Every structure is written in C-alpha cells, then in structure tokens.
Amino acid sequence: MARTMVVVGNGMVGHKLVQTVRDRDAQSSWRIVVLAEEPRPAYDRVALSSYVDTWDPGTLSLPGNEFDDDDLVTLRLGDPVETVDRQNRTVATVSGFRQHYDVLVLATGSRPFVPPVPGHDLPGCFVYRTIDDLDAIRAAAGRAMASGGPGRRAGMVVGGGLLGLEAAKALRDMGLSPHVVELGPRLMPLQVDEGGGGLLRRLIEKLDVTVHTGTSTESIQRDSGRLLATLAGGTELDLDLVVFSAGVRPNDALARSCALPVGARGGVLVDDGCRTDDERIYAIGECACIGDRVYGLVAPGYAMAEVAADRILGGTASFPGADTSTKLKLLGVDVASFGDAHATDEHALEVVFNDAVSGTYKKLVVSDDARTLLGGIFVGDASEYTLLRPLVGGELPAEPAALLAPDGNASMGVDAVADAAQICSCNAVTKGAITSAITDDGCDSVPSIKSRTRAGTSCGSCVPMLGKLLSSCGVEQSKALCEHFKQSRAELFEIIQATQISTFSELIAKHGTGKGCAICKPAVASILATLGNGHILGGEQATLQDTNDHFLANMQKNGTYSVIPRIPGGEITPDKLIVLGEVAKDFGLYTKITGGQRIDMFGATVEELPYIWRRLVDAGFESGHAYGKALRTVKSCVGTTWCRYGQQDSVGLAVELELRYRGLRSPHKLKSAVSGCARECAEARGKDFGVIATENGWNLYVGGNGGTMPRHADLIVSDVDTETLIKIIDRFLMFYVRTADRLQRTAPWIEEMEGGLDHLRAVIVDDSLGICDELEAAMAKHVENYSDEWKGVLEDPEKLARFTSFVNAPGTPDPTISFTVERDQKVPVLLGVPEVASR
Amino acid sequence: MTMVAEQTWVAVCPADEVLRAYGVAALLAGAEQVAIFRTEDDEFFALSNIDPFSRAAVLSRGIVGDRGGLPVVASPIYKQAFDLRTGVCVDDPDVTVPTYPVRVLDGVVQVKSP
Incomplete structure (x- = not known):
C-alpha cells in the first residue's frame, strides 16, 4: 500500500518535486496529493511577464502539469491549506477538505512585500506575482486607456529590481507610460554595481520609462478618478495604477501556525536535506530557509526539490548551495550577473570594461592572481555570459581584460x-x-x-x-531552403542583394545545385521581385512563378481562377461596384465578399483573364495581389468620418498604407488593418501589422494572424504621429522581407528571433543595428518603382500570349471545366475526369 | 508503315514558343489534353495534363525542376511532383499519369497518342 505525500503549493518548485518523485519512484510507493492556492496547474512564473504578449495562460503551462494519465497524483487547485495537525498528520483546506499524510512538503513560495505606504490598498494598487495579478492589472489598464481624459495614461512600479523592471515593461506594453520608483541608489541593486546601474538607467530611460532612484513613496491618494502618488522629495505623479514589486517574503504562515521554527528573517528552517524540525515535514523553494538563507530564484528551488525527492525516496542527497546567477533581457536591455558579482571576497580583483558610447558595461571579478574567475556583471551586452558563467571557480582561458575586449569571444570557445x-x-x-x-x-x-x-x-x-x-x-x-540551396531564404536575399544577380539560372549556377524546384523557384522569384527586377513575368522569371503569380489570379480546385481587384481600405464608389457587378455578370463569375473587404470573382478560365482585366483596368482597378505572397489588404473601420466614437481617420490611413505597400513581395502574405478607436472594429490585432487610433495618434501592433494558430499582434510603439508610424512600418516590413524564412508569417518570425519582440523594437524603433536608414530607403525605392502588374501584362503581347488554354487551340476553353448552379450562382463540378484510386 | 506512324504525330507549336523549364497544354483529338514540358537541359517531355489528385487539367501549369536530379513537374494544386520521363508520382509511387511520345521536328513540337 502506497504511502501518502501531501505537497502544499503547485508552483514551479512544487511541480518539480512531484515530477522528480514520479520519475524516480519505480515501485510506485508514494501516492501524491497536491493542494494549491492558485486555480490553475503549475506554470512558468519566471516567464510571467511574457504573458502580456499573448494573454494566453496556456503558453506558460509547464509540461506535464496536469498529471492526467497518472493515477498516483491528485491535484486539488484553488483550495489552499489552512491548517496542519502535526499530531494526527492531517491537513485541512479552506473549503474543509481534510487529508492524512505520511510526509508533508511545504512549497508555498513567497508573498509579494507591499510596503506600508498610506493608500497602498486603494483600488488601482496591485502586486505582480500570479497570472491573476496580471489579469487584474490588464483590466485596470484597459479601463484607464478607454476612459479618455487629458494627459497620458501612466502607471507606477514601486521597486526597481528585476521584477519591477519587468512590471514596467508589462505596463508599457499595455500602453501606459511607466514610472519606476526604487528606494536604493540604482536599479537592480542586488544584481549590478554602481557602474552597471548607471548604464542600465540610461538604457531603460531611453525606452520611455521614467526612473526615480534613491526615493520612496510617501503616500498614494485618490484624485478625481485617478491616483496621485507623492514621492519622498515632493514629486507628485498622476497615475492610473500602481504595481508593488518591492521584493518578496517567504510564505511561511502555515509553518508558523503549526509551530515549526522559522529563520530570523522568515522562511521555514530546514536542514541540508530540506527537512524541517518535524521529521515528516519538508520545506522547499522560496518558503524555506536553508543554510541561513532564503533563495528567491528558481534554480536553488529546483535543487531543493531534487534533494527533498531523494530524501523522501530514502536517499541521502544534500543541498549543494546555489548559483544565484541571473541573465535577462529587460525591455530589450541585456543584464547579467553571476558568482561573486559584488567582489565580496577581500582578495578579489575587479576588471571593468565600460563603453558609454556603445552602451555596454562589463565587469569580471577574479582571484588576486587573476587566474580564477569569481563572478561578473554585464549590462547592455551579455553575450559572454553563457560562456563565462560555467567557468566560475575555474581557471580563466585568457587574460581577464582580453576576455572583455569587444572581440573577446574570439579567444574563447565552448571548448574552454x-x-x-x-x-x-x-x-x-x-x-x-x-x-x-x-x-x-x-x-x-x-x-x-x-x-x-x-x-x-x-x-x-x-x-x-x-x-x-x-x-x-x-x-x-540545417537552414537549407531545399535540396538545391543549402542557404536559408535570408542568406539568399543577402547574396542576391550584394551580388546583384538578377536571374535564377545565374544564382543556382553560382550558389546552388541542380535545376531548382517548386520551393526555391518561387522563393527566389519573390526575392528578385522585392529587389526590383522588373515585371514578375519578364523573361525567365515567368518560369519561376507559382501558377497564382504566373496568371496573376488565384487557382481554384477545378483549375479555374478567381480575380480580386484592389479596393484600398475597403472603400469603393457605387460606380466601381457596378463595374464589378457588370464584369461578373458578363463573364458569368461567382461573386463573394472576402474577409479583407474586397470582392472575389470566381470561375474565370485562363484565356478569359486578360479580357476581364481589360475591363477592370479601364474602369480604374488594379491588381489586388490576392494571388501573391505580398501585401493583401489594409482593412479599416469607418473612423472619424462617420463614426460617433472614432478618434482618427482610419479609412484615410488604411488607403494610404495599402497604396504605399501594394505590390511588396514578401516571405508570406501580409495583412493589415486600421481601427479608428480602441473598440477595434477593423480587428487590427489579428493582422501582421495593425494600427489602432488613440486620442494622441496611433498605436502600432505587429505579429498577429488568424489561421490555424490565431495570434494577437503585440504593441510595438504607442501614440505616434502618422509620419513616425509609416517610418516604423517601412522598417518593420523591410526587415521582415529581408530576414524571414520562406512561408514564415510575421508572428513566428518574431518568436524565433533571438530576443523576440524586444529585439525587434530595438532594431526598428531604436535603430540598434544602424540599419533603419537603409530599410527606409529600400521601401522608398519600392514605392517609387511600383506599377500595376496587370496593366503590365495587358500592354505586352508576349506576356498576353501565355494566357491561353491550349497552345494549339488558343480560344478553345478547357473541356473538362463545367459548372452547376447553387444558391443562384455557378459552382464547379469535376466531370469527365477519371478518378484516382484514393489512398 | 512509316507513313501510318507519321500520321499519328500532331504538330503542336514552334519549339521556341516553349520557354526552358516551362510547360504548355495542347488539345488532341477526342478532347484529350497533353502537358508538354521543356526542361532546363532542352529536353521535351509530355504527360497527361490531368492532375490525378485534384482531377483538374492543370499539370502544364506546374513548376518544372528536378528532384534528386530527376526531371519533375510539381502539380500547381497540391504540389505532388511527377517524374517527367515516366509519369510516376515521386511523392506517391502508386500513382502514375500517362506519358506521351514527344519530339521536335524542324523546330516544331509534335506529340502523338500512345
């Protein structure tokens, strides 16, 4: 009969313990009951701030956190343990559920520390610890953004440590302008020193975060629907919400209530086997005080989970001490510290490299003979961190100064x-x-x-x-595009751009093998088109195009095509609507309104396409590129022109954007939309780039899509004017077109980018790579060189000649194409064609 | 006998109307449709124009290239590749499309029903 282990708490560490025990308990000697306060199974709290990017709790879920197919694990969520009866070895939850235990493990984590500032408990004051906390902050930020009124919506974060800066980022992503108030003399006082803190502050301030250090919050008051915070120096801040992230305290209340000894500064006292004073009770993670320390990081918590699991299963493991290294990217700024970062060892020497121009600060702490690495700090560029951290306590592979020099990486490899x-x-x-x-x-x-x-x-x-x-x-x-090119699409783009190769045959002869295929040919055709190599059906290019691009229409299941003329922003005159109706009637086309506010006409045969387009071009229509990996539409709501709630002219902007980016060939289709207010009727956040009007300008969101993996776009800049907005979209699109993989939409492109959205923002907003001028110039060239592809075909007899059904019977329609009528319109039937044995 | 065989060849189009690595469709007697391809190496091949997977007459509009060195066309509908020499579907060898004899005589492409 299995014994019963009760685990109180289902955070990362509690979950690790359960997993470890289940992995190692080959005899199934333990049945595990997990009792937890939060309503959802274990999730990745370290990545909590990324929740703001998706608002999808599922993305934070830890693998295997539901124990669905494990009969020996029971999860009881949303029902915290209230009392422990050590004598009878039972626990009781708030709801009255009682559970006997043979072994009890406390993994209750921490509680946020809220300084006793007057007003700290007003509505609009939050902590930053759980998914529910972030949902509450989001709701308040949403109310603030929707409320209108003068001035920018603002939020204050109390505490300028690691979590405080993450909270500031979250507020910024929600559209608020963040203030960070730190009692200590610099940001992240625990991790970085004065030099690093100074640089960190400059880098963070560049990102529109207002930093107040060396000061405390005196009071928070209500002030006509908002909050007014007064800082120690007398500074007053008008705010919409306040987030406390001034550190955490071990959540040891349960241990205290059953008289287990706790440490001087809190935390359940445990020995190096993670056992409390009661031999049947263990404590692990942030609620435990081990070796007179409480650790607020996940790595030591995981180590304790391993130790406790081993002991419970009869082993003798003991806590080895912990690595408190941290590396993170805060608002796109790299920060890392490891080992004895503050040089507390009296014989330690510090080697500092401080480059204020490029914005990097690096410090190594070494032993007095400069041969052993003790610790270090990196701000602005932490690329050496992953190589150096594992070397702590070991011999340095080179002189410390050489390691920190800008090309120091060269002297050191993973082999060290x-x-x-x-x-x-x-x-x-x-x-x-x-x-x-x-x-x-x-x-x-x-x-x-x-x-x-x-x-x-x-x-x-x-x-x-x-x-x-x-x-x-x-x-x-392998990043190979296909069997013919070992390069990735981005690499081919660079090659074509740098060498000005203008044909596929030259490219494959010089940089590939074989003859090409249906993967590399359209991909290269797209790159050639982006770089401006004339009409997409000019010369050899015609043989590279997928049939849709080749016939400038969308092939449907029976080999006929559909036609979508451009209707910029979805705005169309009655006269033009009548033309579409007449053309569809005259050619017998099935018509349907698309999701992108255009009109799709189906059932055109190859030889009909030029006649249809002659009529459309004469009436002032142009290609809508619905057939291309290119900009499709910029959808819009009616905006200020008609809408009672509109804040900006969304139709005008949508038309401007659609005309600007029409014809831009890209790795995949590109969709956009503009909404005239926060009600978001144009569904802009479901687009690759979406714009939402604010009272002061525009918010730009990037990386959204529908499809099989729907995703909302993320805010990249807020409250910008039209000129700035267009500049940033120019950069965004060109950067995407140049660096994405074939058929990679913007969302996965951003996700797979090292540094993600923050890196993207650094590149296209802060110009961290110094390429923005070039990206803008490339877009300017695209805009200047645009011409209508269909007009180009109609004017060129050689291209027109390819729009034939049969080379030996040009006017004869394909005899296999036939239609029937459904709901008053024609629809395809496949007739007279032998069936293939279906598999 | 030679005369009889000659008569079954159908002249389709001048060879230089077919770009390299490209296909065109031709209509034969009895509404039979042939897709004629010219490869990068200047060889001509002919297959039935009907894509067995979609049952649409579209193979001539596929992209011509190679798979491991073998000349292929990829159907424009669901992208399966067919060996131009044999008509065998490279992605599903149980499926084959009919092939047609093809030749270029005096600069004119000719095909005949098998």
Missing part, C-alpha cells in the same frame, strides 16, 4: 568549459550531459536537446549555448 560545469543552472544540466545527449543519444537540434535533457526549458538563457555545443560536436543545424 569543463564537462562538469553547469550549462543550464535552472535544471542543473552539465555540459557533459548535453554533449552526451548529442553524441550518444543522437540529439541533432536545440528542441531535441531540450526534450532529452530539460536544458534550456526554464529561463532559456542557455539556449544560444546549446546551439554552440551542437556545432562544437559537429552537428550542423
């Missing part, structure tokens, strides 16, 4: 890291374990290493290192 050094400190995975997964278990990609070793599955900071280890083991990660 010892096999025993941890690469993933969250999951305690060593370099040796990873290389053995690659060489012995055949892992040949970062995802396969992740699933085999769990490295890189928590904070993700070691993921670049996993790629390097793959290369150092001789595993090449």
